[in-house]
Amino acid sequence: MPTPLNGGRSLASGKKAIMEKTTRSQDKELREMHRVLKSIASKLDRANFYEYMLYVQDKKRIMRVSFLSGIMRGLGGAIGFTLLVVYILQRIADSHLPGIAEFIAELINIVNSKRS
Numbered sequence: 028m029p030t031p032l033n034g035g036r037s038l039a040s041g042k043k044a045i046m047e048k049t050t051r052s053q054d055k056e057l058r059e060m061h062r063v064l065k066s067i068a069s070k071l072d073r074a075n076f077y078e079y080m081l082y083v084q085d086k087k088r089i090m091r092v093s094f095l096s097g098i099m100r101g102l103g104g105a106i107g108f109t110l111l112v113v114y115i116l117q118r119i120a121d122s123h124l125p126g127i128a129e130f131i132a133e134l135i136n137i138v139n140s141k142r143s
Contacts, residue, residue, distance in 0.1 A: 071077075082088060113135075120131040 116131050116135065120128050120135060122128060
């Protein structure tokens with residue numbers, strides 16, 4: 028329907044005129060944008076972005092994973108610290124320092140007897 032606002036043309040002819048005005052540079056820009064978007068989509072797919080979004084939305088799963096990782100870190104730290112202290116105490120006992128070495132050797136003997 029022709030109106031004064033569209034210069035006396037119908038809507039269909041206006042759309043056709045707009046489509047014809049698309050230049051080669053605009054086509055080139057559209058192709059480039061399409062290429063970039065495909066590249067972004069590919070990178071998101073390779074990064075497992077969808078699975079990450081599912082993980083972030085599941086609050087119970089986040090709590091469960093955080094709890095278990097905290098327990099594992101705590102156990103690892105405790106075991107590592109214990110082994111480090113035992114190693115240091117054995118080195119001190121082997122160094123034959125008077126008094127300290129005897130005390131530490133006695134401690135190690137007590138620990139070993141409790142373990143058996």
